[in-house]
Amino acid sequence: MLGKGDYDRMKEQTSSRLFLSRFRKKGNLKGVQQTNWIRFCGFLALVLLLPILVNESFYLTKATFAGIYSIIAIGLALLMGYAGQISLGQAAFYGVGSYATAILTTTYGWSPWLSLLISILLPALLAFIMGYTMSRLSGYYLAMATLAFGIIVHVLLLEWREVTKGASGFYGIPSMSLFGYTLSQGVSYYYFVWGIVSLVVMLSLNIVHSHVGRVLRSIHDSEIASSSVGVETGKYKMQIFILSAMLAGLAGWLFAHMSYSISPSSFSLDASIIFLTMVVLGGSGSIWGAVGGAIFITFISVVVHNLGEQFTFITSDFEQVIYGLILVCVIIFIPHGLSALLYRRSKGSY
Amino acid sequence: MLLEVRNVTKKFGGVVANKDVSFSIEQGQIVGLIGPNGAGKSTMFNMVSAVFPPTIGEIVFEGKNIEKLPNYEVSRLGIARTFQNIKIFKNMTVIENVMVGLHIHTRSSMLSAAFFSPRTRKEEQILYETAMEYLKFVGLEGLYDQMSSSLPLGALRLLELARALATKPKLLLLDEIAAGLNHKETKEMARLIQQIKEKGITVFVVEHDMDLVMRICDKIIVLDQGSKIAEGTPKEIQNNEDVISAYLGADIEEKAGEGA
Secondary structure, eight states, X not given: OOOHHHHHHHHHHHHHHHHHHTTSOTTOOTTSOOOOHHHXXXXXXXXXHHHHHOOXXXXXXXXXXXXXXXXXXXXXXXXXXXXXXXXXXXXXXXXXXXXXXXXXXXXXXXXXXXXXXXXXXXXXXXXXXXXHHTTXXXXXXXXXXXXXXXXXXXXXXXXXXXXXXXXXXXXXXXXXXXXXXXXXXXXXXXXXXXXXXXXXXXXXXXXXXXXXXXXXXXXHHOHHHHHHTTOOHHHHHHHHHHHHHHHHXXXXXXXHHHSSOBXXXXXXXXXXXXXXXHHHHHOTTOHHHHHHHHHHHHHHHHHHHXXXXXXXXXXXXXXXXXXXXXXXXXXXXXXXXXXXXXXXXXXXXX | OOXXXXXXEEEETTEEEEEEEXXXXXXXXXXXXXXXXXXXXXXXXXXXXXXXXXXXXXXXETTEEOTTSOHHHHHHHTEEEOOSSOOOOTTSBHHHHHXXXXXXXXXXXXXXXXXXXXXXXXXXXXXXXXXHHHHHHHTOGGGTTSBGGGSOHHHHHHHHHHHHHHTXXXXXXXXXXXXXXXXXXXXXXXXXXXXXXXXTOEEEEEOSOHHHHHHHOSEEEXXXXXXXXXXXXXXXXXXXXXXXXXXXXXXXXXXXXHTO
16 A cells, blocks of 8 residues: 555655756757667677688678678668568569669679669669559558569569570679779678668668657557658658668669679579568567678578588578578567567667 | 538448538637537547548638648648547657657658758757657656556546647647546546647547536537537537437437446
8 A cells, every 4th residue: 555655755756857857968868769879889899890700701701791681671670660561572672773783884884883873773763663653551562562573573684684684694793992992702892881781770770769760650659640640651651661672772782793793593582581581580670680680590591501511411492491480480489579589678779 | 710610421331420510610719529429429520630531511721621631731730639549659658759749840851860960969859848848738747758558548648638739739639538537637637628728729529528528618519310419508508408308318228228
């Protein structure tokens, strides 16, 4: 039982908290989701240190891939966690970005820096068209449309041989240079990719923790309440979808110039499902979860590769089985992903 | 006239939820919309707040036809609402909920947010402080950093009210704001609604609590089976024969039907 004194004490505590709140430093918005910059610095330190710890080129290439996948996963995590939509066609945007730069730089001799624009804007345009025709992006329509889009793009890459060179893949993509320094597979490309990942993480965290991010979360919670306070819910969902397509395009650009050759098999439906697995594993709506999921899935492919060297019965198809298992286990045991496990204590802070 | 509803009919398939309803609301009043369950009150509210359009008829707000506008535009014109079955943003803190309510007064885009521009930062600070003012107005300032999912019903109703007020409406629609509140909380709510009126905001309420309606309303509109059967001051309504028979009759049937 609460006595009268308890009530008074409770009241006092509340009012003293309010009293103190007046002296809070300006800019410290308690009770509002904010970016944990210490975590970000820790992440930067890890990124910087890794090549010193691991200098075998195979692992470094895999780490670079993890970075490229992180960028796609972040876009998809924003789409799934903030706009509440599922895309089964991220690999297609990734492929469009990749082939756009491959064709422009190799066939037409453009500078990779110029084709970067096209690699980002073309997926954005496609996302805009797709989002616009389904004006309000509700329910599972986007998932179905992106699924179809992914298949169409994959077929196009395979069959439009004059331009894409078909199933055998596109060869001879030039590597790029930055300030006269050639970026090639290895340490330099690793730093280049992870530098961009860091930038993407930073910008995404800013969006997520801004008014725009808050509005997006509100749409996810209750679309009708959100529009009743004047939020153009369709517009925001569209913006996030376009952003996710742009990020996938950027990843495609990075991938093309890292590899001498690209082939349609990297951009199939399988790849889209793997990106989805990364996000589900990390926890949709969590930027760090997306990066973690991308790293974890890449790590598994490395493990399978190493096991395959010792046991001949383990082929790369084994990866698909493991990804499937992970997806099932995550949905059953940790439906909110790894990030939810880690953040259970600090509720509400991402 | 702030709001005029002209000959509005709403059909859902074969069901006629509202039949040829007309009424008007003057600036600065508190107007009540009452009637037995199924009278079409919520349907009318949803049309005024543009959740869905009427089948026939016009809704005019400040001389402008709003019946075909999407609801985010209607809220920008100055109509805000609360919901009967509370629709709060559960995964946000109390103050974040109110900050979303301030959305139409913000200008920062996704791009400026991404680069965390000084303008965005300043705007965030202003949003925070303004939201705190609204929380103080409804008396929830002590809970500002709590997750809204952890609040009791009374506080949730107040939070929804604060969020609606944050849009700075000219017309505030309250859909059964006192439902589920105890006697003391209802009294407090009545006081708040009076204060909102004093700020110059016109209030339109759907309410089952007759005490509350009779105490605060300047005018009452009565619906029964989709049609308007009476309109007038609380006194007039209390003495209206049609209202008494329709309302009480329906009420008795309803109670027998629900077994409540």
